[in-house]
Amino acid sequence: MPQTRSFDPYTENGGTILAIAGQDFSVIAGDTRQSEGYSIQTRYAPKVFRLTDRAVLAVNGFAADGNMFVKKVKQRLEWYRHAHAKDMPLRAIARLIQTMLYAKRFFPYYVYNILGGIEEDGTGAVYSFDPVGSYEREACRAAGAAQSLVQPFLDNQIYFKNQVPAPGTTHPAYLSLPDVLSIVIDSFTSATERHIEVGDGLEIYIVFAKTRDLQDFETIRAKNVHLIQELTVAEDGERIFVLRRDLKKD
Amino acid sequence: MDHFPTNWGRPRNDAFDAYGTYPIQQRPNNIKDNFNGVQRTQQPIVTGTSVLAIKYKDGIMMAADNLASYGSLARFKDVQRLHAVGNHTVLGASGDMSDFQYIQSLLDDLIIEEFTEQDEHTLGPAEIHEYLSQLMYGRRSKLNPLWNSLLVGGYKDGKRFLAYVDLLGTTYSASTIATGYGSYIAQPLLRKAVEGREDTLTEREAQAILEESLLVLFYRDARSLDKYQIAKVTESGVSISESMALRTSWSFAEGIRGYGAQTQ
Amino acid sequence: MTSIGTGYDLSASTYSPDGRIFQVEYASKAVDNSGTTIGLRVKDGIVLAVEKLVHSKLLVPGASNRRIQTIDKHIGLATAGYLADGRHLANRARSEASNFREFYHSPPQVKDVTERLGQYVQVYTLYSSVRPFGVSTILGGVDKTGPNLYVVEPSGVFFGYHGAAVGKGRQLAKAELEKLKLAELSTREAVFEVARIIHLVHEDNKEKEFELEMSWIGAETQGIFLPVPKDLHQEAEEKAKAALDNFE
Numbered sequence: 078m079p080q081t082r083s084f085d086p087y088t089e090n091g092g093t094i095l096a097i098a099g100q101d102f103s104v105i106a107g108d109t110r111q112s113e114g115y116s117i118q119t120r121y122a123p124k125v126f127r128l129t130d131r132a133v134l135a136v137n138g139f140a141a142d143g144n145m146f147v148k149k150v151k152q153r154l155e156w157y158r159h160a161h162a163k164d165m166p167l168r169a170i171a172r173l174i175q176t177m178l179y180a181k182r183f184f185p186y187y188v189y190n191i192l193g194g195i196e197e198d199g200t201g202a203v204y205s206f207d208p209v210g211s212y213e214r215e216a217c218r219a220a221g222a223a224q225s226l227v228q229p230f231l232d233n234q235i236y237f238k239n240q241v242p243a244p245g246t247t248h249p250a251y252l253s254l255p256d257v258l259s260i261v262i263d264s265f266t267s268a269t270e271r272h273i274e275v276g277d278g279l280e281i282y283i284v285f286a287k288t289r290d291l292q293d294f295e296t297i298r299a300k301n302v303h304l305i306q307e308l309t310v311a312e313d314g315e316r317i318f319v320l321r322r323d324l325k326k327d
Numbered sequence: 328m329d330h331f332p333t334n335w336g337r338p339r340n341d342a343f344d345a346y347g348t349y350p351i352q353q354r355p356n357n358i359k360d361n362f363n364g365v366q367r368t369q370q371p372i373v374t375g376t377s378v379l380a381i382k383y384k385d386g387i388m389m390a391a392d393n394l395a396s397y398g399s400l401a402r403f404k405d406v407q408r409l410h411a412v413g414n415h416t417v418l419g420a421s422g423d424m425s426d427f428q429y430i431q432s433l434l435d436d437l438i439i440e441e442f443t444e445q446d447e448h449t450l451g452p453a454e455i456h457e458y459l460s461q462l463m464y465g466r467r468s469k470l471n472p473l474w475n476s477l478l479v480g481g482y483k484d485g486k487r488f489l490a491y492v493d494l495l496g497t498t499y500s501a502s503t504i505a506t507g508y509g510s511y512i513a514q515p516l517l518r519k520a521v522e523g524r525e526d527t528l529t530e531r532e533a534q535a536i537l538e539e540s541l542l543v544l545f546y547r548d549a550r551s552l553d554k555y556q557i558a559k560v561t562e563s564g565v566s567i568s569e570s571m572a573l574r575t576s577w578s579f580a581e582g583i584r585g586y587g588a589q590t591q
Numbered sequence: 592m593t594s595i596g597t598g599y600d601l602s603a604s605t606y607s608p609d610g611r612i613f614q615v616e617y618a619s620k621a622v623d624n625s626g627t628t629i630g631l632r633v634k635d636g637i638v639l640a641v642e643k644l645v646h647s648k649l650l651v652p653g654a655s656n657r658r659i660q661t662i663d664k665h666i667g668l669a670t671a672g673y674l675a676d677g678r679h680l681a682n683r684a685r686s687e688a689s690n691f692r693e694f695y696h697s698p699p700q701v702k703d704v705t706e707r708l709g710q711y712v713q714v715y716t717l718y719s720s721v722r723p724f725g726v727s728t729i730l731g732g733v734d735k736t737g738p739n740l741y742v743v744e745p746s747g748v749f750f751g752y753h754g755a756a757v758g759k760g761r762q763l764a765k766a767e768l769e770k771l772k773l774a775e776l777s778t779r780e781a782v783f784e785v786a787r788i789i790h791l792v793h794e795d796n797k798e799k800e801f802e803l804e805m806s807w808i809g810a811e812t813q814g815i816f817l818p819v820p821k822d823l824h825q826e827a828e829e830k831a832k833a834a835l836d837n838f839e
Contacts, residue, residue: 083369084369084467084470084472086467086468086470086472086495087495088495088497090497111499113497116510116511116514118491118497118499118501119499119500119501120501121501122499139495139497140497140498140499141464141467141495141496141497141498144498145464145496184468432693432696435692436689436692436693439663439664439688439689439692440685440689442661442664443660443661443662443663443685444661445657445660445661445818
């Protein structure tokens, strides 16, 4: 009986990503550890990428597929800019990603995508995808190695699942930016504690609608000047920031 | 006709290499009836073990031993696994050595093609790494991989560069990288010695760190050799050393008690 | 031009009754109209130089249309005649050199590339559907046999030379080349000689501006074919001009 061992073109590179939509902002985050098996390959490999001034894509799963996929999405967005002299709207990017993922239905990109940003109507949005392109718009989503740890926490904190409002009150329809940032940071510190593939660094992208008053953000920014970097390109459009923090390295 | 010599007149499988140390045994038998189409590398044959590399004050340093193994047989003991690519980059390879030689010839052609342009641009380590990433990912996507883990190190325009790419197209960069067994045995030692000290480590210190790691690997990795080379890339270009020998010491073996025929 | 009107000069695939192929001869005429190109094979290397005539004052100096091209690490080529044909042949020479490397896993000798390029050029003298190349190509390089210099003509023939000159000023240039002891010259000395000769032959064509283009290969360049460095280029050109003034 001849032994056969065929080449496996996939691997898993760990890490976790997460996005939460606010009323007029969106937050997209991911840790920066890349691993294979029990080995940490590097402590800094970004999984979250700025696509346009109002769209950010987080990619998690097989890193080689992820990098290639982001490269191809960026290329398609550049072609769109050349053809139409404007950035592609968020919901169009979401449909584009579905099409691109499904095009490889029978040799899939082994990646979970979460797209966050601002819609044309100025609302914060999050789209999540499976590897072959099924997608939906949501208020929040976690994916990757620690999805099973983080998603129930978000269900509870964002959707108020299993919480009963105090008599005579209702749950708030939208969460504030400081609340959302706290939930994101707590999600990742907790995932770092309990999951070996999560840690090292955290990158949080924050996208604001044009119309939004940034006062609450400016107070946060003033306290963390050295951690926050602005990535906005266009004037008087959506604004986009990235916040970098350390996570435990063990 | 089966052109693979090892398939000619093989002994019965159960009478031959019962422990499966011989890599050919794992190779699928080419049954003539159902064999057609292209041949793909489904496993490496002649292989090189770990490559180690670190960043240091003046650039990057890379090390690899001179062994190319045929399964458990130490088949070729004078093989160079570090390769200069242009004047700013060095490439180190573990995994299948024939695939590595193919990659070398691709890169040599690429460098000449760029040279003949005479446009005052040269490819740096970042460009070479991107080229190799696309190559490796492209081949894995055809399910016909180049069976290697590669390290690309370099120095250009005042910047150090050190990155990894493997047969799946997986890439990353870090201030210390090791492939193969080195990623388990040497990487922790390298991280402890290098992380946070990238800008102060001298050439002498960097070399000592790599040599210590190679020594530990030689004691534990059965597919390694005590003959090795070290490459460095700095402002002044690439240099690859002559082969050197590790200084091993086996005197500790005297003190081991309690195994085999040893009774007291 | 007794051939004109006889009908035998319309196609490269037809001989004239006295056994000539006029299209090939016309191609050589195209070469003769071009700025002079010189190649020197000396003791330890090769120098190629071109008198690049500047056809408009609006052109940016040194920015475009190089007529010396690099074929491989150790081989270069200079053309006289139609620039675009020259570039096409250079591309062909590059792929021949690269193909040789892939097939034999060793660098080609200058002769190997010349032979293949000669064959390629010759094919364009066989068919009525194509036009022969309007260039003479000087190939030079240093290989395992030492320095080598060849000229490929529009007919496809090639010869090896100690010194070669093609283009408008070739007669005078050849006369000057014959005076040199090429086998004893160093590559550095050859740079000065070649600059002097280009400036000298330009005297007959003085109404036009020109740029001097020079490349070399030898011990000083570690066996790599490179443009002559700026400072040496400048020094050689100054000396060439001074020599001309003394001459007059």
